Amino acid sequence: MSTANPPQPLPVTATAPTVDERLQAIEKRLKELKPEGKDGWDKFEKLSTLMWSVVTLLVSIFVTGRIENALKERELHLENVKDMQALMQQLDKADSGTAMSCALALGAHGRYAVAPMIQVLQAGVVDHREAAVAGLRAAAAIDAAQFHGSDCPCSFEAIAGHATSARTEPV
16 A cells, blocks of 8 residues: 655645634725715605605695586586576566566576577567566676676677567567
């Protein structure tokens, strides 16, 4: 058998860093990698969640308000239609005095009363013609006040002219 020489340790030229030295080197490199302060994007990221919450809240309040207003407007319109229907039924059966009050009450509904008043004029009941003209004038006055004279869809002149021509036609 031959005797083998045991392995010889390598010569040490430099000393290996100790654990403390290695830890300090790692910490130093880690500090170099960290940003010193927050940049604009970091701030924006935190504020964006808050901003979206506020925007969503404002939009929902606006939309809810618009929907509620539209519903209230439709309810009011329905009430007006029911009121006008009852007034038209009363006007059909009324004498000249009651016809005037019914026509003026209808005229208070503004432009929505124009078609029923023209219908009364075309019906040819002599006692109701003067009341229908007064109702048309009231409707024109209501709309003129509502639109403050600008872009009024049914001006007093147009309604009065139509009512006069309808009154002078033979029955």
